[in-house]
Amino acid sequence: xxxxxxxxxxxxxxxxxxxxxxxxxxxxxxxxxxxxxxxxxxxxxxxxxxxxxxxxxxxxxxxxxxxxxxxxxxxxxxxxxxxxxxxxxxxxxxxxxxxxxxxxxxxxxxxxxxxxxxxxxxxxxxxxxxxxxxxxxxxxxxxxxxxxxxxxxxxxxxxxxxxxxxxxxxxxxxxxxxxxxxxxx
Amino acid sequence: xxxxxxxxxxxxxxxxxxxxxxxxxxxxxxxxxxxxxxxxxxxxxxxxxxxxxxxxxxxxxxxxxxxxxxxxxxxxxxxxxxxxxxxxxxxxxxxxxxxxxxxxxxxxxxxxxxxxxxxxxxxxxxxxxxxxxxxxxxxxxxxxxxxxxxxxxxxxxxxxxxxxxxxxxxxxxxxxxxxxxxxxxxxxxxxxxxxxxxxxxxxxxxxxxxxxxxxxxxxxxxxxxxxxxxxxxxxxxxxxxxxxxxxxxxxxxxxxxxxxxxxxxxxxxxxxxxxxxxxxxxxxxxxxxxxxxxxxxxxxxxxxxxxxxxxxxxxxxxxxxxxxxxxxxxxxxxxxxxxxxxxxxxxxxxxxxxxxxxxxxxxxxxxxxxxxxxxxxxxxxxxxxxxxxxxxxxxxxxxxxxxxxxxxxxxxxxxxxxxxxxxxxxxxxxxxxxxxxxxxxxxxxxxxxxxxxxxxxxxxxxxxxxxxxxxxxxxxxxxxxxxxxxxxxxxxxxxxxxxxxxxxxxxxxxxxxxxxxxxxxxxxxxxxxxxxxxxxxxxxxxxxxxxxxxxxxxxxxxxxxxxxxxxxxxxxxxxxxxxxxxxxxxxxxxxxxxxxxxxxxxxxxxxxxxxxxxxxxxxxxxxxxxxxxxxxxxxxxxxxxxxxxxxxxxxxxxxxxxxxxx
Numbered sequence: 001x002x003x004x005x006x007x008x009x010x011x012x013x014x015x016x017x018x019x020x021x022x023x024x025x026x027x028x029x030x031x032x033x034x035x036x037x038x039x040x041x042x043x044x045x046x047x048x049x050x051x052x053x054x055x056x057x058x059x060x061x062x063x064x065x066x067x068x069x070x071x072x073x074x075x076x077x078x079x080x081x082x083x084x085x086x087x088x089x090x091x092x093x094x095x096x097x098x099x100x101x102x103x104x105x106x107x108x109x110x111x112x113x114x115x116x117x118x119x120x121x122x123x124x125x126x127x128x129x130x131x132x133x134x135x136x137x138x139x140x141x142x143x144x145x146x147x148x149x150x151x152x153x154x155x156x157x158x159x160x161x162x163x164x165x166x167x168x169x170x171x172x173x174x175x176x177x178x179x180x181x182x183x184x185x
Numbered sequence: 186x187x188x189x190x191x192x193x194x195x196x197x198x199x200x201x202x203x204x205x206x207x208x209x210x211x212x213x214x215x216x217x218x219x220x221x222x223x224x225x226x227x228x229x230x231x232x233x234x235x236x237x238x239x240x241x242x243x244x245x246x247x248x249x250x251x252x253x254x255x256x257x258x259x260x261x262x263x264x265x266x267x268x269x270x271x272x273x274x275x276x277x278x279x280x281x282x283x284x285x286x287x288x289x290x291x292x293x294x295x296x297x298x299x300x301x302x303x304x305x306x307x308x309x310x311x312x313x314x315x316x317x318x319x320x321x322x323x324x325x326x327x328x329x330x331x332x333x334x335x336x337x338x339x340x341x342x343x344x345x346x347x348x349x350x351x352x353x354x355x356x357x358x359x360x361x362x363x364x365x366x367x368x369x370x371x372x373x374x375x376x377x378x379x380x381x382x383x384x385x386x387x388x389x390x391x392x393x394x395x396x397x398x399x400x401x402x403x404x405x406x407x408x409x410x411x412x413x414x415x416x417x418x419x420x421x422x423x424x425x426x427x428x429x430x431x432x433x434x435x436x437x438x439x440x441x442x443x444x445x446x447x448x449x450x451x452x453x454x455x456x457x458x459x460x461x462x463x464x465x466x467x468x469x470x471x472x473x474x475x476x477x478x479x480x481x482x483x484x485x486x487x488x489x490x491x492x493x494x495x496x497x498x499x500x501x502x503x504x505x506x507x508x509x510x511x512x513x514x515x516x517x518x519x520x521x522x523x524x525x526x527x528x529x530x531x532x533x534x535x536x537x538x539x540x541x542x543x544x545x546x547x548x549x550x551x552x553x554x555x556x557x558x559x560x561x562x563x564x565x566x567x568x569x570x571x572x573x574x575x576x577x578x579x580x581x582x583x584x585x586x587x588x589x590x591x592x593x594x595x596x597x598x599x600x601x602x603x604x605x606x607x608x609x610x611x612x613x614x615x616x617x618x619x620x621x622x623x624x625x626x627x628x629x630x631x632x633x634x635x636x637x638x639x640x641x642x643x644x645x646x647x648x649x650x651x652x653x654x655x656x657x658x659x660x661x662x663x664x665x666x667x668x669x670x671x672x673x674x675x676x677x678x679x680x681x682x683x684x685x686x687x688x689x690x691x692x693x694x695x696x697x698x699x700x701x702x703x704x705x706x707x708x709x710x711x712x713x714x715x716x717x718x719x720x721x722x723x724x725x726x727x728x729x730x731x732x733x734x735x736x737x738x739x740x741x742x743x744x745x746x747x748x749x750x751x752x753x754x755x756x757x758x759x760x761x762x763x764x765x766x767x768x769x770x771x772x773x774x775x776x777x778x779x780x781x782x783x784x785x786x787x788x789x790x791x792x793x794x795x796x797x798x799x800x801x802x803x804x805x806x807x808x809x810x811x812x813x814x815x816x817x818x819x820x821x822x823x824x825x826x827x828x829x830x831x832x833x834x835x836x837x838x839x840x841x842x843x844x845x846x847x
Contacts, residue, residue: 004515007458007515007518007519010465010514010515011508011514014507015508017555018500018508019562020558020562021500021503021558022500023558023561023562024558024561024562025497074572079420083769111706111708114797115708115788115797115799116789116797117788
């Protein structure tokens with residue numbers, strides 16, 4: 001009996017796989033709302049990428065509308081979204097883009113910015129996932145839209161694509177008052 | 186009207202597939218020869234109608250029939266004809282049609298080339314392939330009809346994704362799909378064998394050439410995809426461990442294990458149930474790949490437009506095909522397992538180790554690919570498993586595989602002894618050791634590379650030396666100078682195919698090791714007239730001019746590359762803007778060579794006429810793809826082996842006899 005039971009193992013493993021795929025199919029990974037939306041941005045204080053003497057912290061978020069982009073040089077999709085960030089940096093004068101360089105090495109990260117251009121006013125360097133944990137970063141890339149009072153209006157999981165700003169992000173913020181719109185929580 | 190004919194042809198193909206899946210199978214149980222005899226013409230009929238549908242979709246693309254949604258979404262009047270052809274399989278619906286057409290083509294090939302098989306086996310194999318065909322045709326007709334119309338008809342199409350407007354894309358998916366679908370034959374043979382309860386050497390012999398043929402296509406398809414990513418994406422990388430790349434690599438690994446395991450089953454009658462399981466696994470992983478690409482479960486650069494209905498359909502289909510076959514396996518395999526006995530040191534045990542390592546690697550990649558899903562399901566949050574994790578796993582397993590690969594061809598079936606192997610293998614071992622030491626001394630590297638490079642080079646030399654000597658050993662009793670050629674014309678082809686494929690692995694190892702550790706990359710800002718030096722080559726930037734292509738405008742840079750004072754190349758990297766989609770695309774320019782590529786990619790325009798540029802030096806990068814080509818050639822040599830030809834010749838006799846009778 002034990003001998004013939006082992007022939008059931010592949011079927012059992014496949015059952016687990018199907019359960020997993022069914023789960024994946026019923027949840028859209030990019031639409032899980034962040035518990036942080038509408039809440040003040042978590043505090044953090046990290047050295048700036050390429051300039052360890054300078055500190056980047058949550059106070060850099062105040063007074064301006066900010067896109068905080070979590071990125072890493074090893075992350076395929078981050079490279080894909082890079083051109084979009086470059087475009088937004090050129091076109092959106094009233095929005096500052098900050099980077100959170102996540103689980104990366106300084107050399108690789110700077111290399112990528114030299115290669116593809118630097119859309120960030122400054123990038124916080126977080127190789128140990130210190131700020132990442134508080135911000136609930138699941139993976140790179142993620143992009144948070146933060147209003148002038150330091151509240152998170154929107155979180156994009158996955159790469160910023162053409163139209164992401166216009167259709168998903170911009171409707172959640174009032175650029176003149178620099179405040180999140182309340183309708184979207 | 187013509188698109189409706191295409192739609193109708195698909196429905197007819199589905200009807201034929203339904204009969205093909207049921208009547209011959211029923212005949213194989215009741216012993217009704219007429220029913221079983223229907224399998225072959227039905228397989229041909231399914232192929233003809235799927236082929237007609239495919240030809241009609243092609244016709245819609247060539248005539249810019251934008252009343253068809255699929256054409257309007259993926260083509261454009263300005264597109265060159267070649268890309269109108271490749272656009273047929275450039276998106277979800279059409280690539281599915283290509284899948285179904287290839288599946289039917291493999292079915293027709295089995296129907297034609299199976300004259301030497303017992304009718305019962307043919308009926309069952311084709312019935313199983315018919316079932317798979319039903320799944321794909323239904324999927325297309327219910328959720329993804331490529332012939333859907335749009336009204337009012339748009340005046341201009343939306344254009345094919347510019348990334349895909351390239352020669353590489355014209356050829357890469359067809360090869361890959363031929364490989365994926367080809368494993369359905371090995372799968373069908375395995376299922377037929379389980380149904381019949383007869384897993385013997387002849388079963389393995391029938392499966393072998395089909396498996397190897399599918400594997401050749403998959404090898405070339407993956408290599409071409411890697412080459413395409415290298416020159417088209419502009420990052421100089423040749424493998425990204427993207428979910429979709431993994432989806433093609435996993436069936437390849439399982440298929441490689443299957444080829445080796447089939448050899449044992451054919452020659453020694455061992456590993457029967459394991460071989461069947463691998464045949465099921467290889468095809469299941471091909472289907473899983475289809476699911477991952479089309480369901481939107483994982484995000485990927487390759488992902489087709491996602492639609493939950495499609496995902497649900499494929500998942501159901503996966504459950505039926507894979508779940509059904511694994512249940513059949515659990516039921517029937519206990520009866521057929523067992524077989525030849527062998528010692529701890531024997532060719533069987535080495536091939537078993539090879540199988541285990543390949544399976545381990547497949548499991549790692551599957552785990553890494555599904556990790557984001559596992560984490561989410563377990564409520565552990567989300568992660569993305571990066572490039573480094575996959576690389577670590579790959580580099581941890583493959584050296585052992587290469588080490589065994591050098592020993593395998595020397596070992597004897599059933600039992601061998603350490604002393605004999607030692608006498609045979611000390612020379613390659615010493616040569617490889619020398620190569621290791623020389624690499625340590627003459628290619629000093631700091632960081633991770635310091636031990637990886639010597640190991641890589643040492644293993645490649647080990648494989649080369651071991652295989653050169655094993656060829657010499659085979660020919661040692663044949664003194665005439667033409668012995669090699671007469672051996673090649675005689676029974677030696679599968680042996681030489683094996684040698685060639687293993688040398689391809691050695692070549693791949695050299696390429697991957699060298700380019701990963703000695704590749705140089707420089708990201709620079711340059712003004713026209715500036716020069717930059719990379720790995721001893723001087724790149725002189727001559728500026729950028731605007732040029733117009735058929736359906737895009739391009740900024741075209743001009744570089745001269747000097748080695749010393751001698752100009753060795755001119756490079757013209759481009760940055761294109763396609764009219765219809767407004768997507769920017771980089772076209773890298775590459776001066777290719779046997780031992781190095783020089784690669785320039787145009788970045789962003791900066792102030793004052795300056796450009797951000799990427800300059801690469803890629804040593805031995807071609808060896809990666811040449812290695813894959815050698816592997817494929819080895820496979821080709823193996824399937825032309827005399828044993829398979831003899832089997833076919835012997836079969837022509839009874840077929841002729843029946844012809845006389847009727």
